[in-house]
Amino acid sequence: MMKHVLGAQCTRCGKMWEARPDITVCPSCGGLLDIKYDYDSIRKEVSHEVMADRAEQSMWRYMEYLPVQGKGKRPKLRVGWSPFYRADHLAEVLGVKTLYVKDDGVNPTASLKDRASAMAVVKAEEAGAEIVACSSTGNAASSLAGNAAAAGFESYIFVPSRAPKGKVSQLMIFGAHVISVKSSYEDTFRLSEEAIARYGWYNRNAAINPFLMEGKKTVALEIAEQLGWKMTDYVALSVGDGCTIAGVWKGFKDLYETGMIDRLPRLISVQAEGCCPLNRAIAENCPWEPMEENTLADSIAVGVPRNAEKALNAIRESNGIVVNVSDQEILDAAKLLGRTCGVFGEPAGVAGTAGVKKSLELGLIPSDSSVVSIVTGNGLKDTPNAIRAAGEPTEIGPDMEELLAVMDRL
Amino acid sequence: MMKHVLGAQCTRCGKMWEARPDITVCPSCGGLLDIKYDYDSIRKEVSHEVMADRAEQSMWRYMEYLPVQGKGKRPKLRVGWSPFYRADHLAEVLGVKTLYVKDDGVNPTASLKDRASAMAVVKAEEAGAEIVACSSTGNAASSLAGNAAAAGFESYIFVPSRAPKGKVSQLMIFGAHVISVKSSYEDTFRLSEEAIARYGWYNRNAAINPFLMEGKKTVALEIAEQLGWKMTDYVALSVGDGCTIAGVWKGFKDLYETGMIDRLPRLISVQAEGCCPLNRAIAENCPWEPMEENTLADSIAVGVPRNAEKALNAIRESNGIVVNVSDQEILDAAKLLGRTCGVFGEPAGVAGTAGVKKSLELGLIPSDSSVVSIVTGNGLKDTPNAIRAAGEPTEIGPDMEELLAVMDRL
Numbered sequence: 001m002m003k004h005v006l007g008a009q010c011t012r013c014g015k016m017w018e019a020r021p022d023i024t025v026c027p028s029c030g031g032l033l034d035i036k037y038d039y040d041s042i043r044k045e046v047s048h049e050v051m052a053d054r055a056e057q058s059m060w061r062y063m064e065y066l067p068v069q070g071k072g073k074r075p076k077l078r079v080g081w082s083p084f085y086r087a088d089h090l091a092e093v094l095g096v097k098t099l100y101v102k103d104d105g106v107n108p109t110a111s112l113k114d115r116a117s118a119m120a121v122v123k124a125e126e127a128g129a130e131i132v133a134c135s136s137t138g139n140a141a142s143s144l145a146g147n148a149a150a151a152g153f154e155s156y157i158f159v160p161s162r163a164p165k166g167k168v169s170q171l172m173i174f175g176a177h178v179i180s181v182k183s184s185y186e187d188t189f190r191l192s193e194e195a196i197a198r199y200g201w202y203n204r205n206a207a208i209n210p211f212l213m214e215g216k217k218t219v220a221l222e223i224a225e226q227l228g229w230k231m232t233d234y235v236a237l238s239v240g241d242g243c244t245i246a247g248v249w250k251g252f253k254d255l256y257e258t259g260m261i262d263r264l265p266r267l268i269s270v271q272a273e274g275c276c277p278l279n280r281a282i283a284e285n286c287p288w289e290p291m292e293e294n295t296l297a298d299s300i301a302v303g304v305p306r307n308a309e310k311a312l313n314a315i316r317e318s319n320g321i322v323v324n325v326s327d328q329e330i331l332d333a334a335k336l337l338g339r340t341c342g343v344f345g346e347p348a349g350v351a352g353t354a355g356v357k358k359s360l361e362l363g364l365i366p367s368d369s370s371v372v373s374i375v376t377g378n379g380l381k382d383t384p385n386a387i388r389a390a391g392e393p394t395e396i397g398p399d400m401e402e403l404l405a406v407m408d409r410l
Numbered sequence: 411m412m413k414h415v416l417g418a419q420c421t422r423c424g425k426m427w428e429a430r431p432d433i434t435v436c437p438s439c440g441g442l443l444d445i446k447y448d449y450d451s452i453r454k455e456v457s458h459e460v461m462a463d464r465a466e467q468s469m470w471r472y473m474e475y476l477p478v479q480g481k482g483k484r485p486k487l488r489v490g491w492s493p494f495y496r497a498d499h500l501a502e503v504l505g506v507k508t509l510y511v512k513d514d515g516v517n518p519t520a521s522l523k524d525r526a527s528a529m530a531v532v533k534a535e536e537a538g539a540e541i542v543a544c545s546s547t548g549n550a551a552s553s554l555a556g557n558a559a560a561a562g563f564e565s566y567i568f569v570p571s572r573a574p575k576g577k578v579s580q581l582m583i584f585g586a587h588v589i590s591v592k593s594s595y596e597d598t599f600r601l602s603e604e605a606i607a608r609y610g611w612y613n614r615n616a617a618i619n620p621f622l623m624e625g626k627k628t629v630a631l632e633i634a635e636q637l638g639w640k641m642t643d644y645v646a647l648s649v650g651d652g653c654t655i656a657g658v659w660k661g662f663k664d665l666y667e668t669g670m671i672d673r674l675p676r677l678i679s680v681q682a683e684g685c686c687p688l689n690r691a692i693a694e695n696c697p698w699e700p701m702e703e704n705t706l707a708d709s710i711a712v713g714v715p716r717n718a719e720k721a722l723n724a725i726r727e728s729n730g731i732v733v734n735v736s737d738q739e740i741l742d743a744a745k746l747l748g749r750t751c752g753v754f755g756e757p758a759g760v761a762g763t764a765g766v767k768k769s770l771e772l773g774l775i776p777s778d779s780s781v782v783s784i785v786t787g788n789g790l791k792d793t794p795n796a797i798r799a800a801g802e803p804t805e806i807g808p809d810m811e812e813l814l815a816v817m818d819r820l
Contacts, residue, residue, distance in 0.1 A: 057467050057491075075495065077752050081467075083488040083518065089562060106518060108493065108752065110790060150752030152499060161805055166576075169793045172800035173748035177820060179813060180803040187808035194810055199817075338583035342487050342518065342560030380520060380790035383579045390582035393590040395571055398597035400604055403589060407609075410587055 004042050005067045008033040008210050011309060019067055021126035024208045032310065033210040034250075035067045039257040046258060048229055057081040059115050059218035065254050067214050072125040074151040077108040079118040080218055084226035087373075090340040094357050098370035100232065101353075102223055103343050105378030109139075109146040109170060111299075111349075112219055112244060112376040117143035119215030120204040121151040129202035130154065135192030137185050137240065137299050138167035139377050144204050145174035156201060158192035160185050164298055164346075166381035184293060186304045206243040207306030213247040220251025223372055224261050231261050232370035234321070236268035236359070238351035239278055240300035242311025244376065245269055249314035265372070267320035268365070269311075270355030272327065275301050278311050279322035288312065296327045296385055299348035299377060321364050325354040331389035333357060334379065338390070344379035352376070414452050415477045418443040418620050421719060429477055431536035434618045442720065443620040444660075445477045449667040456668060458639055467491040469525050469628035475664050477624050482535040484561040487518040489528040490628055494636035497783075500750040504767050508780035510642065511763075512633055513753050515788030519549075519556040519580060521709075521759075522629055522654060522786040527553035529625030530614040531561040539612035540564065545602030547595050547650065547709050548577035549787050554614050555584035566611055568602035570595050574708055574756075576791035594703060596714045616653040617716030623657040630661025633782055634671050641671050642780035644731070646678035646769075648761035649688055650710035652721025654786065655679055659724035675782070677730035678775070679721075680765030682737065685711050688721050689732035698722065706737045706795055709758035709787060731774050735764040741799035743767065744789065748800070754789035762786070 007016040008023055012031025017023060019035055026033055042064050054061055059080030060071055083103045091099035104112040117140065124132050132148050134140055135158035148155040155176040159168070160183065171178045179195075181188040189205070196203050206212040224231060231252070239245045245267060255261045271279045274294030281288035288308050293301040305311060315322065325333075330347045333354035337343045345353075352373045359365045379386050396402040417426040418433055422441025427433060429445055436443055452474050464471055469490030470481055493513045501509035514522040527550065534542050542558050544550055545568035558565040565586040569578070570593065581588045589605075591598040599615070606613050616622040634641060641662070649655045655677060665671045681689045684704030691698035698718050703711040715721060725732065735743075740757050743764035747753045755763075762783045769775045789796050806812040 075498065077495075078493040078516075085485065085488075085560075088485065103518070106488075106516060108513070108516060109754070110520075110788070146748075146752040146754065148752070149749055150495075159803075165793050165797065166790050168803060169789070169796035169800070170754055172803065173744060173754050173789060173796050174752060175745070175749035175800075178803035179816065180805045181808050182805055183808040191808050191810065191813060195813055334583060335585070338556075339559055339585035342556040342558070342584060344519070344556065344580055344583050378520070378790065379579070379583060380576050380788065383575050383793065386579035386583050387575065390579070390585075393569070393578060393582065393588035395590045395592055398591050398593040398601050400601065403601060403605055406589065 002067060002069050004037050004064060006036040006038055009036050021123040022202065023210065024203055032207065035210050035214055037254065043258045046260060051225060059118060059215065062218055062221045065221060067211055068122050069126065072122045074125055076118060076121065077147055077150045079107055079114040081222060082106045084223065085341060087341050093336065093340055094360055095367050096360055096371060097368045100372045101341055101343055102219065102372060102374045104219060104374060104376055105345055105349055109143045110378035110381060111139040111143060112216065113139040113143040114147065115215040115218050116140065116206050116212035117147040117204065119211050120144060121147045121153060123211050124153060124202040127202060131156065131201045132204050133192065133196050133201035134204035135189045137301060138163040139299055140206060142167045142170035145171045145176035149174040158188050160188045162298060164382040166383060185302055189306065207241060213243055213250060216244050216247030217251030217254065219374065220248045221255065224255050229261055231263050231265050232372050233265060234268050234365055234369055234371040235265045236270060236352040236356045236371060237374040238300045238348045238376060239269045239271050239311060240302035242278060242305040242307035246307055246310035246314045249318055264318060267315055267318040268355055268359055269315045269320055269322045270351050271324050272297050272300055272351065273324045275303060276324045277303065278305055278308060279324055281312060282315055282322045297330055297347035297351055299346065300351060321359055323355045323359050323364060325351055325358055329354045329358060334386060334389040343375055345375040346377040346379050346382045347385050349375045349377040349379065412477060412479050414447050414474060416446040416448055419446050431533040432612065433620065434613055442617065445620050445624055447664065453668045456670060461635060469528060469625065472628055472631045475631060477621055478532050479536065482532045484535055486528060486531065487524065487557055487560045489517055489524040491632060492516045494633065495751060497751050503746065503750055504770055505777050506770055506781060507778045510782045511751055511753055512629065512782060512784045514629060515755055515759055515785055519553045520788035520791060521549040521553055522626065523549040523553040524557065525625040525628050526550065526616055526622035527557040527614065529621050530554060531557045531563060533621050534563060534612040537612060541566065541611045542614050543602065543606050543611035544614035545599045547711060548573040549709055550616060552577045552580035555581045555586035559584040568598050570598045572708060574792040576793060595712055599716065617651060623653055623660060626654050626657030627661030627664065629784060630658045631665065634665050639671055641673050641675050642782050643675060644678050644775055644779055644781040645675045646680060646762040646766045646781060647784040648710045648758045648786060649679045649681050649721060650712035652688060652715045652717035656717055656720035656724045659728060674728060677725055677728040678765055678769055679725045679730055679732045680761045681734050682707050682710055682761065683734045685713060686734045687713065688715055688718060689734055691722060692725055692732045707740055707757035707761055709756065710761060731769055733765045733769050733774060735761055735768055739764045739768060744796060744799040753785055755785040756787040756789050756792045757795050759785045759787040759789065
């Protein structure tokens with residue numbers, strides 16, 4: 001509840017501001033803001049027992065840790081409390097002691113981004129807005145469109161024209177006003193910022209709006225609880241703009257600071273070889289620099305990460321691992337997750353798993369580790385790449401002889 | 411628990427058989443079997459209070475009503491307890507007093523069929539099988555492939571080659587052996603039956619395996635509980651093979667017979683105008699006859715329904731309504747659900763909503779009704795038809811002038 005929120009602090013100049021629902025960057029220096037909590041006051045209200053008795057099974061289960069007054073009055077989608085699986089078969093294949101898979105593709109619009117968009121519509125209601133807007137490689141877009149439609153907001157969505165058909169079809173069905181920009185994500189983002197400023201729409205650009213990371217962090221809160229509050233050694237996920245890994249880290253830190261977990265995991269930051277500005281900055285210990293957006297994993301094809309500072313800070317603070325994976329390794333991971341876990345992730349969704357595999361192969365993490373791999377989006381959003389990964393089925397006529405011939409080959 | 415199961419009774423000759431996990435049709439006359447429960451013994455163990463205290467939030471929440479010993483030892487996907495929304499905005503648009511939407515597209519493989527497939531893998535484990543098989547228009551297939559992969563079974567799947575790419579990509583990613591049959595669903599089904607008999611695979615054809623309807627009925631159990639055990643006047647859903655509507659009716663009857671709900675809803679059976687053998691039989695009060703499979707809603711394009719008797723019985727017993735919708739009405743319903751609820755259904759998934767709309771327009775149900783509409787599958791499974799329903803986005807260059815021109819048009 002807002003009573004635990006101290007304010008919104010600038011990550012650059014350190015100034016603290018009132019956490020108004022429509023605040024974006026620091027009014028003084030333009031730096032990104034971070035929502036700050038009174039951990040002592042949260043600590044008095046939460047415990048493992050309190051959580052165990054809680055009926056709510058959605059991201060709003062963790063109200064003490066969230067910067068809202070309540071969920072608002074408008075109708076909303078049921079976001080969060082996604083499935084969490086112990087993946088013994090996959091662990092065996094990868095050669096790691098303990099592995100868990102968090103399937104955030106099982107969300108109303110089929111990605112982790114629903115957590116940020118659900119937060120956005122609550123804050124938009126608090127701010128008295130009627131129109132919400134964002135730019136996105138695809139998932140933030142479709143999740144905002146869906147959550148906005150449920151809550152009765154109009155939405156304006158900017159996507160690069162490369163966005164997969166699955167995500168675009170969601171936008172259109174949800175009735176968003178969609179602007180498809182024939183250029184990079186960077187150009188798309190810039191155009192959305194200009195338009196938002198001009199028209200005064202509620203801004204759901206995750207790097208700019210400090211509340212959205214607070215929505216995203218709920219995936220970490222759930223993971224910790226689904227682990228029975230016993231953290232694993234590592235948590236792996238794919239990284240694009242940087243908001244999600246920053247949110248995940250914030251979630252674990254919030255729990256640690258309030259005594260709900262007794263150790264923090266190390267983050268495994270997975271980027272695509274063809275687009276890894278953040279991982280390169282860590283590996284070479286230098287400032288990040290823009291890169292080409294050269295990967296089939298559209299959600300993490302972000303050459304100019306909008307939340308670089310928070311992401312780099314999260315990786316460094318957690319004593320994290322960085323690992324880059326090729327497109328082929330991503331496609332292989334999609335098949336592997338599907339075959340061993342029954343979990344179907346989009347390319348960026350399975351990149352985390354590809355990163356776990358590669359980290360083990362390179363000896364970056366020991367084989368007696370415990371690891372959580374977060375699947376950030378559903379494979380149905382990008383069917384062509386799934387077919388590319390796994391191939392086409394065998395076609396035959398409705399005839400037993402033809403079937404027998406196929407069976408002989410299998 | 412199996413202690414409440416009396417046996418498997420033939421719907422044709424009435425003989426009762428032991429409910430062995432691999433039983434299919436009546437060994438005596440070949441009729442379809444129905445699992446029978448001792449309602450008095452269930453009634454002693456369940457109550458609204460007992461259910462309110464139950465932590466499990468999946469289809470296995472309702473163990474007293476399920477024909478299993480337990481969930482088995484193999485790993486499994488988290489199926490069921492899907493979102494249930496009060497849809498006031500849509501109700502207003504349709505002109506009906508109260509409307510709820512059950513979004514069963516939010517399931518691990520994104521359709522209601524996960525409920526049957528989850529049951530299939532538990533029974534396959536009980537039966538000591540290693541390979542499971544089915545034929546399907548698509549969703550039963552992808553759900554069996556996913557649930558089997560999670561549980562470590564091999565799967566053989568038969569689909570008509572018309573199955574949408576989204577569903578096929580799921581099958582391939584889950585590592586199923588897929589036989590794509592260049593013919594009708596009817597021919598596909600027949601070939602699968604021959605192959606299953608020849609190779610001795612565990613049979614997950616929903617009409618033939620009496621346990622699968624018991625999995626499907628859990629959607630009705632959830633709806634009743636999510637309504638606070640106060641049933642609506644109507645429950646609407648799309649109908650293809652007939653297994654789902656029969657399962658839904660079984661679920662409501664189980665609850666009624668055990669005192670958990672005090673009245674039964676009337677079912678609204680929605681079929682496509684181009685393929686409505688069951689609704690035609692009801693409307694014309696005659697035996698059902700095969701029809702062409704002439705609709706874009708692939709999941710309900712079933713010209714020879716395999717569970718006709720149970721489905722017809724469910725519609726008649728519930729004093730149900732039958733209504734047929736055109737492909738255009740289905741596409742319109744997809745947009746309507748997306749825009750008013752933020753729910754994205756595949757064509758067959760939104761056909762139920764199209765049927766509610768049409769039932770109101772035709773005066774088949776009064777405007778002061780309360781209705782539940784079940785969305786049976788996720789729209790991401792069939793992106794091309796979503797685009798067909800909702801159109802393509804506006805493309806522009808990364809330029810404010812171009813954007814302003816677009817905004818003027820909107």
